[in-house]
C-alpha cells in the first residue's frame with residue numbers, strides 16, 4: 468500500500484518544480500501553489516525535461532503519470548495531500564509563515580517537508596501548532612534524477628514522522644538519509660560550502676578561472692565521488708594499509724594548512740562580474756534549459772553505468788535505481804493482461820538515451836541486444852516468468868540470437884518493440900522481435916531468438932510447468948495465423 472498518493476508542492480521554482488516531477492513520475496497526483504505568474508509554464512518545462520530524462524534512465528514500466536493541478540491558494544493545494552513539500556525562497560521569516568499556513572490547512576496526518584538548504588528545523592517549526600509532522604527534506608538539484616534526500620528532524624519532530632518520510636522517499640525512488648542531529652546546512656551543504664568557498668578564493672586570486680576549476684573536478688575526483696564518496700575513496704588511496712595509513716600520511720597537511728577555509732571572500736561587484744563573465748564564456752551560449760538537458764543525459768549515463776557496477780549487482784545510486792526498477796516491474800504485474808493476439812505483441816516503449824549513442828552518432832550495437840533482451844523479459848513476464856518465478860529456481864535462458872540492422876536510431880528517437888512467437892515446445896520458445904521507429908512504425912532492426920526453460924540451480928534445461936506452457940501455447944496458436952515475418956530464418960551472408 469502506497470504511503471503517498473497525493474502530494475502538494477508549495478513553491479515551484481528550481482527545486483519545487485523538480486519535486487513536482489519526482490512525485491508525478493512516481494504516479495502521485497500533485498497540487499501546486501506558487502504565485503509566480505509564469506509558474507505553470509516553468510513547471511511544464513521542468514516536467515518535459517524530467518520525462519525526457521526518465522525515458523533515457525529506465526525501461527521499467529513507470530506508473531501512469533500523476534495529475535498536476537495548479538491551485539489559486541496554498542490551502543487548496545495542501546488540503547488533501549499526504550506529503551506537503553515547501554520549497555519557497557531561503558528566508559526564515561517567509562518559510563515560518565508558509566509552514567504555519569500549511570500547518571493550519573493540511574490534514575492532521577500529512578507529512579510536511581521543507582527543502583531548506585540550511586535552516587534548522589527547530590526554528591522552522593517554532594510557530595506551528597502541530598510541529599511533530601514537520602521535518603527538513605533537503606534534496607539535490609535536479610530532484611527528479613538525484614536520489615538523495617537528507618531527512619532532518621527538529622526538537623518537536625516525531626520519530627514516526629522521520630520513519631514515514633523515509634518510506635515515502637523510497638516510494639518515489641529516493642534514498643532518505645536520516646541526519647542524526649540538526650545542524651545548519653546539514654551534511655551535504657556543509658561539504659559543498661567548504662568547496663565553494665575555496666573555489667571562490669582560487670578564482671579571486673587568479674590561480675585559475677571557472678572553467679579550469681570545473682575541469683579539475685570533472686576530470687578527476689568528481690568521477691570518484693559519484694561512485695564511492697570521500698571516505699571509501701581515501702581508504703583505497705591509503706594503499707594496502709588502507710585508511711590508517713592514509714590518515715598518517717595526509718593528516719599533517721591539514722594543520723599546515725593547505726586551504727583558506729576560515730576566510731570568507733568578499734563577493735564585491737568586481738568579483739561577481741569576473742565570475743559572471745568567466746561563467747558566460749564557459750557556457751558558450753547554451754541556455755540554462757540546454758545545460759540542464761546535457762546535465763541530465765550525463766547523470767543518466769552515470770547512473771546506468773553504476774547500475775551495472777559491482778559485477779552487475781549495482782553500486783551506490785545505480786543499485787538504488789536497480790532496486791526501484793525491480794519494484795516498478797513487480798507493481799506492473801503481468802503487463803498486458805489481455806493482449807491483442809491478432810498482431811505481434813507490442814511490449815516495450817523506449818527512447819534512445821545519450822548513453823546508447825556511439826561515435827557514429829546512432830544507437831550502438833549492444834544496445835540493440837539490450838532492447839531485444841528487455842523485450843524477452845517483457846514476454847516472459849507475460850507468461851508468468853517474473854521475479855518470484857526466477858527466485859524460486861527456474862527461468863528461461865537465451866541460447867541463440869540473430870540480429871539484423873535495417874535502419875538507424877538517433878539520440879532521443881522514440882522506439883517500440885513487437886514480438887511474434889514462431890514455435891514453442893515444452894522447453895523451447897522461438898520468437899521474432901522487431902524494433903520500430905515509434906513515429907513511422909518503420910522496422911529498424913529484427914532479432915530471431917531461441918530461449919530454453921532451465922532449472923537454474925541444476926544449470927540444465929527442463930520442461931516448463933503446465934501453467935507457463937499453456938500461456939505460451941495460447942500465444943503460439945494465435946501467432947501461427949499471422950504472416951511469417953520477413954527475414955525469419957535468415958543467416959549471415961545469405962542472398963536476398
Ligand SMILES: NC(=O)C1=CN([C@@H]2O[C@H](COP(=O)(O)OP(=O)(O)OC[C@H]3O[C@@H](n4cnc5c(N)ncnc54)[C@H](O)[C@@H]3O)[C@@H](O)[C@H]2O)C=CC1
Nearest residue numbers: 478479480481482483501503554555556557582583584608
Ligand atoms: N536551487 C538549489 O540548488 C537548491 C535549493 N534548495 C532549497 O529549495 C528552496 C527553494 O529554492 P529554489 O527552488 O532554488 O528557489 P527559486 O527562487 O527557484 O524558487 C522559489 C519559488 O518560490 C515561489 N514563492 C515565493 N513566495 C512564495 C509563496 N509565498 N508561496 C508559494 N511560493 C512562493 C517563487 O515564485 C519561486 O517560484 C530553498 O529553501 C533552497 O534553499 C534545496 C536544494 C537545492
Ligand SMILES: C[N+](C)(C)CC(=O)CC(=O)[O-]
Nearest residue numbers: 583584606607608656659
Ligand atoms: C546551493 N545550494 C545550497 C542551494 C545547494 C543545495 O542545497 C544542494 C544542491 O543541489 O547542491
